[in-house]
Amino acid sequence: MEIKGLTKAFGVRKALSDVGFILPEGAFLSIFGPNGAGKTTLLRVLSTLLRPSAGTARILGCDLKTQPDDIRGQIGLISHRSMLYPDLTAEENLGFAARLYGVPQPQERVAELLATVELTARRHDPVRTFSRGMTQRLSIARALIHNPRLVFLDEPYSGLDPHAVEILDTLIASIRDGRSFVMVSHDLQKGFELSSHILMLAKGKQVLFDEKTALDFADFTTRYREVVGMGVA
Numbered sequence: 001m002e003i004k005g006l007t008k009a010f011g012v013r014k015a016l017s018d019v020g021f022i023l024p025e026g027a028f029l030s031i032f033g034p035n036g037a038g039k040t041t042l043l044r045v046l047s048t049l050l051r052p053s054a055g056t057a058r059i060l061g062c063d064l065k066t067q068p069d070d071i072r073g074q075i076g077l078i079s080h081r082s083m084l085y086p087d088l089t090a091e092e093n094l095g096f097a098a099r100l101y102g103v104p105q106p107q108e109r110v111a112e113l114l115a116t117v118e119l120t121a122r123r124h125d126p127v128r129t130f131s132r133g134m135t136q137r138l139s140i141a142r143a144l145i146h147n148p149r150l151v152f153l154d155e156p157y158s159g160l161d162p163h164a165v166e167i168l169d170t171l172i173a174s175i176r177d178g179r180s181f182v183m184v185s186h187d188l189q190k191g192f193e194l195s196s197h198i199l200m201l202a203k204g205k206q207v208l209f210d211e212k213t214a215l216d217f218a219d220f221t222t223r224y225r226e227v228v229g230m231g232v233a
Contacts, residue, residue, distance in 0.1 A: 001021075001022070001023040001046070001055075001057070001058070001180070001184075002021045002022050002023075002057070002058045002059075003019060003020050003021050003022070003023075003046075003055070003057045004055055004056045004057070005018050005019075005020055005028070005054060005055035005056065006018070006019040006020065006042070006045065006052050006054075006055035006056075006057055006215045007019070007052060007053050007054040007055050008038075008041055008042075008045055008050060008052055008053050008143050009053040014053075014204050015038050015041040015053075015199075015204050016038045016041055016042055016045070016204045017204045018055070018057070018205070018206070019042060019055070019205075019206045020206065021197075021199060021206070023180065023182075023197060023208045025176075025180055026047060026178060026179065026180055027180055027181075027196045027197050028176070028180070028181040028183070028194055028196045028197070029180075029181065029182045029183070029195065029196070029197045029198075029199055030183050030185055030191035030192065030193050030194060030195035030197070030198055030199070031043070031182065031183065031185070031191075031199045031200075031201065032117045032185065032186075032188065032198070032199070032200050032201070032224065033182045033192060033200055033201035033202055033222045036203070037201040037202050037203065037204065038203075038204040038205075039200050039201055040154055040184060040185040041204075042184075042201065043152055043154050043182065043184050045057075045155075046059065046182060047075060047077050047152045047153065048064065048068040048071050048072055048075075049077075052064065052065070056218075057100065059071050059075075059150065060074050060075075060149055060150060062074075066167070071173070072144070073101065074148055074149045074150060075148050075149070075150045075151070075152060076143035076144055076145075076146070076148035076151045077151075077152045077154075077222055078136075078140055078143045078151070078152065078154065078156045079139075079152075079154045080127075080154055080158065082127070082135050082136065082138070082139040083139060083142065083189050084109075084127050084135065084138060084139055084142060086126065086127045086128035087126055087127075087128060088126065088127060089123065089124050089125055089126055090114060090119050090122055090123050090124075090125060090127060090130075090138050091114065091123040092109060092117060092125060092223055093106070093127060093138065093142060094109075094110040094113060094114065094138070094141055094142060095110050096143055097145045097146075098110055098145050098146070101145060101146035101233070102146075103145055103146050103147075109145060110145075112140065113141040113144060116141065116171060116179065117137040117138065117140060117141045117167060117171070118137070118167060119134065119137060119138060119141070122134065130230075132159045132160070133159070133160050133161045133163070133164035134164075135223075136156070136159065136160055136164060136168075137164055137167060137168075140156070140168065140171065144171075144175070144222075148179070149177070149178075149179060149180065150181070150182070151175075151179065151181050151182075152181075152182050152183075153179070153181065153182070153183040154184045155184055155185060155186065156168060156183065157185075157187060157190060172194065172222070176230060181194075183195075187218070188220070188221060188224065190216055192212065192220055195212050196211065197209070197210070197211055197212060198210055198211075198212055198215065198220065199209070200223070200224065200227060202227060206225065207227045208223060
């Protein structure tokens with residue numbers, strides 16, 4: 001991922017201004033910042049849901065502006081919204097996503113992912129009957145159905161019970177090899193722990209980008225308080 005001068009404006013207001021960084025393949029980027037910093041806007045631009053107002057971005061070798069469809073086929077998105085159909089069953093939701101992406105042997109892939117997120121026993125139940133944690137686990141399975149090379153995560157741990165957090169941690173660990181991640185997080189400790197690279201935003205501007213190895217957690221939290229003007233809590 002190579003980002004240069006990325007800017008996104010909504011009318012006269014710039015939600016992002018001149019963001020730029022290079023992220024190597026296989027990296028895990030955690031994005032931090034207060035509410036309104038531009039974190040989710042950046043994630044939505046990089047995942048092709050919003051068009052940038054200025055700047056350039058190459059993602060997985062494709063140009064963000066001219067080749068968005070080529071990028072979409074190689075990425076997965078786990079968002080605040082589940083992007084699931086509530087009246088369809090868990091199995092039907094994953095089957096629909098598998099057909100959409102042309103996944104080979106879709107029934108086998110659906111069964112595999114349902115087992116991974118521990119929802120096999122609920123595969124025939126409509127999603128509207130699921131708890132928040134179960135819905136999030138299924139949305140994770142949906143995002144991974146086509147084995148994407150790059151996974152975007154927007155506050156994926158929000159609202160999860162401890163068991164669902166454990167499942168997500170195990171799942172991320174099991175698929176990290178050969179795959180890249182970009183995660184927005186308000187949880188400084190969890191985001192720092194998972195990351196290989198750190199990006200900090202404030203008022204739409206990039207105030208820090210570095211490899212995690214260049215920081216320890218105490219230095220990082222101090223910098224967060226100084227630059228962003230927030231406590232760790």
